[in-house]
Every structure is written in structure tokens, then in C-alpha cells.
Amino acid sequence: MSQDTLPPGPRLPRSVQAALMLRYWPRYVSACRRRYGSVFTLRVASLGTLVYLADPTDIKTVFGGDPSVYHAGEANSLLSGLLGASSVLVIDGDVHRDRRRLMLAPFQRDAVARQLGLIADIAADNVARWPVGTEFAVAPRMSEITLEVILRTVIGATDPDRLDRLRDVMPKLLDVGVWESLAIQTPGLQRLGPWRRLARTMSDADDLLYAEIAERRADPNLATRTDALAMMIRASDGDRTGSRGMSDVELRDQLMTLLVAGHDTTATALSWALERLTRHPASLSKAVAAALADGSDGDEYLDAVCRETMRIRPVVFDVGRILKEPAEIAGYRLPAGIMVAPGIGLVHGSADLYPEPDRFDPDRMLHAALGPTTWLPFGGGNRRCLGATFALAEMRVVLREVLRRVELDTTTAPGERQRVKHVILTPHRGGRIRVLNVHDVTRSRTAGTSRQVHRG
Template identity: 75%
Template sequence: MGDIERAVLPPGPRLPASIQAALMARYWPRFISACRRRYGSPFTMRIATMGTLVYLDDPAEIKKVFAGSPNVYHAGEANMMLSGLLGSSSVLVIDDDVHRERRRQMLPAFHRDAVAQQSTVMAEIAAANIATWPTGAEFPVAPKMSEITLEVILRTVIGASDASRLAALREVMPKLLNVTPWASLALAKPGLQRLGLWRRLRRNMDVADRLLYAEIADRRADPDLATRTDALAMLIRSAYGDGATMTDKELRDQLMTLLVAGHDTTATGLSWALERLTRHPAVLDKAVRAAEASAAGDPTGDEYLDAVARETLRIRPVVFDVGRILKEPVEIAGYQLPAGIMVAPGIGLVHSRSDQYPHPDRFDPERMVGATPGPTVWLPFGGGNRRCLGATFAMVEMRVVLREVLRRVELCASTAPAERQKVKHVILIPHRGARIRVRAMKDVPRTAEVVAEAPSCMHSS
């Protein structure tokens, strides 16, 4: 700590670390954006429980971080607060050689070809859920998106098929993902889970563990293990360089990571996409036409839906920043930063730079059509050797689910104010749950009769 205190760091707020932590917990994007406006880039934060952070928004400086040695830039250590839920061997909380090996084992399950095999199941799950949506009444779509993405993970990644176990997982996982800030203290400090106030959290974690270990046992015993395409089967088949496979505990930690990191984040991205589309009628109309083209096999439809997803993740990144703890002194942006501090590439800060994205506050999927922003200019999945393993999976899922929503329901455009970004643990969700209104269900293909009998789209906020 002494070296950090003596180091010449970029300017930043002088508020006590506890106050800065409270402001981060309540106003994360707004607080960070306000600091950039006041102090420039880079700037330094001091956050209770997290330490000293230097925020970056210059793509050239972020490239140094993402391309730097993983032995110097520790992302797992920066994510250690998640280990209470994900487990000590989660790919998100480990570093160095063990991370490289774990990532090598997991990559094949999320290869483009492997993901493409799951798109039909994604569409079926989405269609079944959409059929239950109410018409004519406003409702928050975020819980529906969460149901869809959880089911996709359970069926395509874990490969769960036992009806009673699927039902139990559907029930317990939202309880783990929607813990209160008070309960989340016990995730950071697992010893608290023995106390009465947090025993319910411990019970839910025990239920989830029992179900996941049962899935692992079933998969290991499956005579068709060699031909299964779910990620769990592929992880069981994978081997370390010395031929050793993952233990049950290591498999459990990866499954929990995929459930948590691959379910809530994608559901939130989809919720923001519908929140943005319903507030931009011209974009919504074009997206509907793209969905119909996509369903007909026209690749231009896929291209526009992908552009909607990319622009959504630019203007409403689910995660606002990523962290790396320095294990050695490093020169960044003209400052000699000491070991022990965290450098934080600001995803939301980069995405709002007007020199990278003209009129950055405008939701404009056209800017993403035919464009391939660089990995330090568009970075909703992080970058470097820690770029999200499931990025391809998430983008395909967003395209497929958006396609099914837009071709199966007629959404009402909304004049309601944009929903604010609300902090939920380490992600940013729409503060009202992304409220939408469905005018009518469409036949597939769409019929004129449905539109003629549609209820009013008048919005009540």
C-alpha cells in the first residue's frame, strides 16, 4: 500500500474510499462518466473493498492492457469477489497457467460451429416463451428474457433433460442471481453463510450444487457421451496437457460460471435491445423486416439483427468496465503505475467517445452494418486473453431471440422516457425491467387479420 500511496497517479476524486464505493454501488456509469468529465483521462478512483483503480478510455492504452502479459495483468484476482458464488476454480477468478489451460478446455464448446448447432433449440425455447406473453397490457420483458436465456443455458450448455431436475434448476437459479446487496455480502465473505441472516442463501447454493453434481454424474455415465454436443459433455471429454480431465468440483465451478455469466448478461442485453427498439419506431420497423428476412434465409436480415445487437451493447453495455490487477509496475498513459493497483478499461467510457462513435448518445444500428469496430473500440465482452468465452454464443442467441420476438409479436412503439441504467451486482439493467407492450400476436407468417383486430398501442408510463 505504501508504494501506491507514494506513486504519482492520475487525478481523481478525493472523497473517502467508502463514499466512492457507495457512489459506485448506486450510480456506477453516471459517477464514472462524471469523473471523466471533471478529471480527464485517465483518472484514479479509491474504492473501499476494491482498492485503487485507474480508469482508461483511450483505445491505444487499453490495447496495452489487453495485449499485455497475463502474468502481469491479473483479471482473475480482480474478479475474486465472484468466487463465493462461482467457486475457486471458475475460469473467471483464476490466473496464469491454470487459466490458460482451463480456457483451452472450454473454448471448443463455444466455437462458432458448436454454437450454430444450438440455434434451432434457442429459437424453439424463445417461441414457446413468447407465446405466453400478454397482449394489450404493458409488462416488464426482462423477466421473460431471463426465462429464455436460463432455459437456453440449461438445455444447450448443461444439456439437462431430466424434467424434475430442470424444474428445480429453473426455480433455484433466479434466487441465486437476484440476491439482495445485503445477501451479496455473504458471497464476498462465505463465512457469513453460517449465520442465520444468510442461511437461506447457503441453502439455495446447496440446492444448486446438488443439482449440478447430479447432472455431472449423469453425463459421466451417459453411454452417448462421445457424441453429445452440450458444453458439459465437451468439458468432461476435454483433457489437460497431461491427459487429466476436470474434477467434479472444477466442472461444477465452470457450470455455475456459465449459468451466472451467460444467463443474466444475455438476458439483460436482450432487454435493453427491446427497450431501445420500442423507443425508435423507424429502427423497430426495419428490425421487424430484418427478422422476417432472417426467417426466410436472407443473410441481410441476420446482418441487421446483428447490428441491432452490437449497437445495443455499445450504447447500453451490460458491464461498464473490466479490471486487471497489476503484479508489476507498468507504464500506462504516461504514468508509472505501481504493482497492486487495478487498471480498469472503461467499456462504457470508450463506447461513448464521440471521436469513435459520432453522436454517441444516438441509438443507430446503421453505424454497425458492415462495420467491424476494433477490439479496443467495441468491447462489451472485454478483451485480450480474458475476452468472454461465450461472446459468440451470446451474439447468436441475441440474434435468434430478437428474430423470434419481432416476427411473432407486434410491438408498440413507446414515447416513455428511456429507462435508466440500474446497478445489479456487476451488471447494468433497465430500471423498470424494460417495459413493453404487445399489440398482438402474429401468425407465422404474419396475417393481416391479426393487425386489424389489434388493441390500442396507447402507452401509459
């Protein structure tokens, strides 16, 4: 029988809980899980009342629930100032369903496969500039790679001048701090002195994105282009369901969404992968062997490394849904207006699902039957990340290029802590690594073979 009261939780003031979430998000939530069980309530200033869920059965109820009751877009509403009001991340209902359908084509398996060669080239060019013999933070390098991947494969930018401007402007916009975030959430502040620079940056980014959209619409070769922007325009223009296609403003919002959702997240996951591998020499050796294997022979183990990394170091710790009506979850009748939060990190850290959950072990992911509520780094249900297939493939390709081109030093240093950066969890020192040697790699993509020449 359902209870009308909320699940138990800490009685700390909302402001204190907000500070704890801001500073110790995974640790605080995990401590509550240990104390209160698989369902508990947090009351957080600026976020409201959150009911965390750690049981896959309860999470299945949310992911499989009626989208008109479980609003994910409303839960992400704070992002609308940056992404735009029509972003697929901040809308709900039929509008979300139609927008998502128009965005599917670039992220289907065949479309992703056509981009892998370009992703490999982008990664190889970047790795060639890594220092040798000096410890450095790999996160900024991974951010360079993933930004370039999005600019070239999603936006499809080719004009050299515009590409340079995008490379300059986008990192400034995507790496805003708490101070700038205030003005994104309250756009009126952007007219004031302290935030005018942010307003100029956002305006510059919009100008560049609209220029790309106009160029793509006018491209006589639009029908054969493989970038995501071109494919979204084709999907909009060719829609025969009665739904309206996307306007320039709506296309801009989706491009900004893909930049924000697919840039730092994938870069952070790759940084965690190298942070974990350099502390686990046996796994690193297996990963190097997989990277050197001909053709796709090594894909299985590299995929396992990526999946285990995202299990033990999820980039996003939870996802949210705002209840529009009362709902029965975990034996409680939860009221409308609260947020239910399936805890990705809580599930991934469950000893019942993953024995010795604190142990990094890619082998556990080989031939593993991963369910949609037991391994969920990309969320789930009708809001599962559109780019999940793309992100996994990008991670595998970039990881392969790194491991076949450089010899990484291992370390006995303690693992890096998870640092809260906006809504993601990054290595607190940037994923510091050391390259011992660089290899010259000659590869024939068509033959699927590779040759390494040691260069010390």
C-alpha cells in the same frame, strides 16, 4: 517520460466514492472522465485504488500485456464464493490458460450453430405466453429464456424433474441481493440464521449440478452429445497435452460460471434492445423487416441492432486487472497492487469514435470495422468472454423470434435509466413494453422460409 504519481482524480473519501459507485456507477465514472481526461484515479472503499482508462491505445496495452502482470482473476476474486475457487473467471496464469482451452469447444462457431434451432424454440414458447395490450417488464421474460437456453444447451439437462428443480433453484441463487452477497463473500456467515436459506439454496444447486455431471459422465452417448457439459468432459478426458482434465468440482465451478456470466448478461442486453427499439420506430421497422426475411438475409441488420445496443447500453461498464508488477500505462508508472480498469462504457460513449454517441443508430454498425479496443462489450485480450459468439447468436435468434411473432407498440416515454444490479447495468423499470398483436408463425427450418398469420 513516465510519472511516478497516480493520475488525477476526485479527492472524496473512499467511503463516499464507494457510495457513488454503488448508486451512480456509469454517471460518476463518466463525470470523472469529463473532468480529468482519459485516465484518472478513483479510491473506493472495499475495491481499493482504480485507474480508469478511456483511450483505446492505453486499453490495448492492458489487453495485450503479460497475463502474469495483469491479473483479471484476482480482480474478480469477490465472485469466488459463488462461482468456486477454480472458476475460469477467478483464476490466473497457466491454470487459467489450460482451463480456458478445455472450455473452448462448445463456443466455437460450428458448435453454436447446432444450438440455434433449440434456442429459437425456447424463445418462441416463451413469447407465446406474453400478454397482449398490457404494458409489462420484459426483463423477467428474457431471464426465463436465457436461463432455459443455458439449462438445455450448456448443462444439457433433460430429466423433467431435475429441469423443474433447476428452474426453481437457479433464479434464487443468481438474483441474490446485497444482504446475501455478504454471506457469499464471507462463507462463515452462512451458518447463521439470516443466511441459512442462502446456504440451503447453494447446497441444492450444487446437488443438481453434480447430478448432471455424474449423469453425463455415465452417458453411453457422451461422444455425440452437443451440450457444453458433455463437450467439456470430452475435452478433459481426451486431453493429450499433459494437463490434468477437470474434476467434478472444477466442472461444477465452470457450469456455475457459465450460468452467472451468460444468464443475466444476455437477458439484460435483450431487454435493452427492446427498450431502445420501441423508442426508435424507424429502427424497429427495419428490425421487423429483417426478422421476417427468409434465411439469413436479415441477420446483418439484427446483428447491427445487437451490437449498437451493447455499445450504447453496455451490460458491464468496465473490466479490471490487478497489477502484480509496476507497469507503464498512459504516461504513468503505475505501482503494483492497484487495479487498472479499461472503461467499456467510456470508450463506447466517445464522440471521436462514435459521432453523436448518445444516439441509438444500428445503421452505424452495418459494415463497421469494429476494433477489439473500440467495441469491447465482452472485454478483451486473453480474458475476452468465452461465450461472446454464443451470446451474439443467441441475441440475434431471440430478437428474431420476438419481432416476427409479436407487434410491439412504440413509445415517446423517456429512455429507462441504467440501474446498478450487482456488476451489471439493467433498465431501471425492467424494459417495459406493450404487445399490440400476436402473429401465428409457421416455419420450416430446413427450407428457411416462414409464413405469418395475423391473430389480433
